[in-house]
Amino acid sequence: MWKDNDDKIMGILDSIETQNKGCFPVVCPICGEKDGHLYFHRNRDGDEKGSMWVWCGKCYHFAHALCRLPKWWKNLDKINFEELTSYPNHLEENKFCIDEWINKLNALYNH
């Protein structure tokens, strides 16, 4: 079901670097539906690098990579690390909480 053959999905990452922070879900750069999501995972407190997933819940394009994490990032307690794989199945199941969490972190960080 998941497709990792289009790098345009990485455009979702831009959503946290522009002025329009705090607006997840974002428009998917591939299919245009407002179902684009983002999640980071920090392995240990203080780690600068971790994992990143971007995905769309409509067309199922996704990307998973190691990356430098934003300073403000905190893992969401609800996400079970044991269930994280390169595919965002577990993340898609929790996308509403994830969107809410990112929007909240972004709002806090902007103050």
Ligand SMILES: [Zn+2]
């Ligand atoms: Zn899409």
